[in-house]
Amino acid sequence: MRYLLTTIILLFTLGIANAQQIKEINPVKATHAPQSLKVISLKECIEVGLKQNYDLLIVRNDEQIAQNNATAANAGMLPTLDLSAGYRGSSDRTSTTPREGESYTEKGSFDQSADVGLALSWTIFDGMRIRTNYKILQEMREKGELQTRYTIEDFVANLTAEYYNLIQQTIRLKNFRYAVALSKERLRIAEERLKVGTFSRLDVLQARVDFNADSSQYMTQQEMVSSSRIRINELMAKEDLQERCVAEDSVIYINSSLKWDELSAQTLHTNTSILMADKNTEISELEFKSVKSRNFPYLRLSGGYGYTHNHFADGTIKTRGTLGPNVGLSMGFTIFDGNRRREQRNAKIEVENAYYTRKQVEQSLLADLSNFWQAYCNNLEVIELEEQNLLTAKENYEIAMERYRLGNLSGIDMREAQKSLLDAEERLLTSQYNTKLCEISLQQISGNILKYLE
Numbered sequence: 258m259r260y261l262l263t264t265i266i267l268l269f270t271l272g273i274a275n276a277q278q279i280k281e282i283n284p285v286k287a288t289h290a291p292q293s294l295k296v297i298s299l300k301e302c303i304e305v306g307l308k309q310n311y312d313l314l315i316v317r318n319d320e321q322i323a324q325n326n327a328t329a330a331n332a333g334m335l336p337t338l339d340l341s342a343g344y345r346g347s348s349d350r351t352s353t354t355p356r357e358g359e360s361y362t363e364k365g366s367f368d369q370s371a372d373v374g375l376a377l378s379w380t381i382f383d384g385m386r387i388r389t390n391y392k393i394l395q396e397m398r399e400k401g402e403l404q405t406r407y408t409i410e411d412f413v414a415n416l417t418a419e420y421y422n423l424i425q426q427t428i429r430l431k432n433f434r435y436a437v438a439l440s441k442e443r444l445r446i447a448e449e450r451l452k453v454g455t456f457s458r459l460d461v462l463q464a465r466v467d468f469n470a471d472s473s474q475y476m477t478q479q480e481m482v483s484s485s486r487i488r489i490n491e492l493m494a495k496e497d498l499q500e501r502c503v504a505e506d507s508v509i510y511i512n513s514s515l516k517w518d519e520l521s522a523q524t525l526h527t528n529t530s531i532l533m534a535d536k537n538t539e540i541s542e543l544e545f546k547s548v549k550s551r552n553f554p555y556l557r558l559s560g561g562y563g564y565t566h567n568h569f570a571d572g573t574i575k576t577r578g579t580l581g582p583n584v585g586l587s588m589g590f591t592i593f594d595g596n597r598r599r600e601q602r603n604a605k606i607e608v609e610n611a612y613y614t615r616k617q618v619e620q621s622l623l624a625d626l627s628n629f630w631q632a633y634c635n636n637l638e639v640i641e642l643e644e645q646n647l648l649t650a651k652e653n654y655e656i657a658m659e660r661y662r663l664g665n666l667s668g669i670d671m672r673e674a675q676k677s678l679l680d681a682e683e684r685l686l687t688s689q690y691n692t693k694l695c696e697i698s699l700q701q702i703s704g705n706i707l708k709y710l711e
Contacts, residue, residue, distance in 0.1 A: 298505040299420050302493060303710055306416055307409065309494035316408040323401030332391035336379030336558075345370045374563020384553030385546075393543045400536045407529040414701040416492045417709050418694055423485040424504045425690045430482050432682045433475040439654075439675050440468040446662060460668045467672055509689040512696050513637055517630055520703045524626055527704030531622065534615035541611040545604040551597050554590040622702055629698045636692035643685035650681035 307313060329335055348367045354360040380387065447464040450456035490498045525531065564580045591597075657674035660666035700706045 295500065295502045296505050297489075297502050299417060300710060302416055302420055302489060303413055305495075306412060306493045310412055310492060311494055312408060313405075313412060316405050320401040320405045323398045327394040327398035329391060332394055333380060333387045334391055336377055339376045339378075340374075341376065342373040343371070369568040370565065372563060372565040374561055374565075376561040376563075377559060379558045381556045381558055382553075383555040384550030386550035389543055389547040389550060393540055393547065396536060396540045396543065400533060400540070403529055403533045403536060407533065410529060410701055410704075410706045412492070413706050413709060414697055416489070417697050417706075419485060419488050419492060420504060421509055421690060421693050421697075423482070423489060424506055424509055425686060426478070426482045426485050427504065428508070428686055429683070430475070430478045432679060432686070433471065433478050436471045436675070436679050437468070437475050439678075440464070440471045442658075443661070443668070443671060443675070444468045447668065450664060455664050463668050463672075467675075509686075509693050511637070511640070511689065511692050515633065515696065515699055520626060520630070520699055521623065523703040523705065524622055525619065528622055528702060529704065530618050531615070534611075534618045538608070538611040538615055541604075541608045545601070545608050548597075548600050548604045551591060554588055556586070556588045558584075558586055560584040626699065626702050629695045629702070633692060633695035633699060636688050636695060639688040640685065640692060643681065643688050647678075647681040647685050650678040654678040 346367065346369045352360065444461070444464040447456050447461045451458065451461050486500075486502055487498050489502070490500055560583065562582045565578065567577045568575070654674045654677070657666055657671055661668075661671045697706070697709075700708060
């Protein structure tokens with residue numbers, strides 16, 4: 258019994274050791290069968306998203322509604338024409354008491370009337386309020402177009418940023434894979450040195466801990482790549498959010514030729530938020546003019562053409578029919594309604610608020626532009642510095658690895674050299690991505706974000 262128990266424990270221990278060895282040989286083996294990756298470019302992503310993104314579909318429908326509303330009829334400029342028909346019948350019981358003689362009652366008198374006709378109503382003048390309302394509807398239509406443009410620009414900026422985030426996460430995944438390879442080589446060297454007696458068991462254990470830590474970090478990074486890929490599919494409104502794709506670009510390209518004078522000038526003239534603020538100011542001024550039109554009289558034209566037929570049960574006339582046109586002209590003036598002066602004061606305040614809002618939007622955009630410009634310039638310098646640091650870190654690692662192979666460098670120092678190399682790669686990648694985000698923001702604020710479609 259004791260021998261059997263000892264045999265079971267030994268087999269169990271060997272099984273764990275074999276499993277650990279297999280894990281060390283291939284620690285980042287995919288849990289799913291590999292699928293084919295679709296290579297996509299930024300331009301392709303944007304083109305698909307512009308057609309399918311749900312936010313864009315909704316805002317385009319809202320724009321269509323604004324266009325449908327911008328009509329003369331909706332503003333009240335056109336006359337209204339109504340067709341009506343009716344029938345009335347009455348059965349009366351009439352009691353009569355003369356001053357002289359006896360009272361009498363008439364029963365069963367049933368009179369009938371039927372009519373049909375057209376009625377025309379048209380407001381000719383109301384202090385230019387109708388024409389002002391028509392202009393407001395036209396401005397609302399143009400505002401709807403600007404809102405669509407704003408949503409498109411925001412979408413392109415978000416998708417572009419996420420596309421380069423996918424590139425960043427993919428590069429980081431490659432860096433972590435490289436880190437795993439370095440740690441695996443270090444573990445191999447430590448195990449070989451242990452066999453010949455130049456390394457201790459502690460060196461091997463530390464190398465294995467670092468190797469497993471790098472493997473875990475690599476597997477975690479795979480989730481980041483997958484999340485970015487899903488986000489891109491969501492922005493493009495793909496039915497299959499799990500569709501595997503890879504960015505066509507393998508590096509983050511930086512446009513280092515942006516100029517402050519051009520960006521600031523374009524912001525003041527082409528930024529969609531400023532154009533929308535200008536449009537709101539124009540609408541507020543028109544609404545103030547519309548309220549002031551109530552100070553003037555109105556003139557309305559009415560007309561019609563109809564036929565009326567009457568049937569009398571009693572009396573000397575049995576039937577009567579009338580056929581013909583009618584026309585009328587009415588003029589009026591609202592002397593007092595208790596709200597006119599209040600509405601005019603509020604409308605004037607709304608004009609001032611629209612003007613202040615426009616100035617606030619302009620100031621806020623220029624402030625954002627200045628902040629992103631400063632970050633953009635600083636990051637360009639950081640990239641140059643980190644590129645130099647990366648070259649130095651690579652050379653330092655190569656020297657450290659050679660010394661480690663010869664047994665002249667401890668595992669801790671070797672790990673420090675490896676960490677310095679990985680940190681240099683990470684800092685360079687982060688500075689490149691941050692610079693790209695600043696570039697995207699500068700292009701969006703200045704109204705040039707659609708250049709990424711080219």
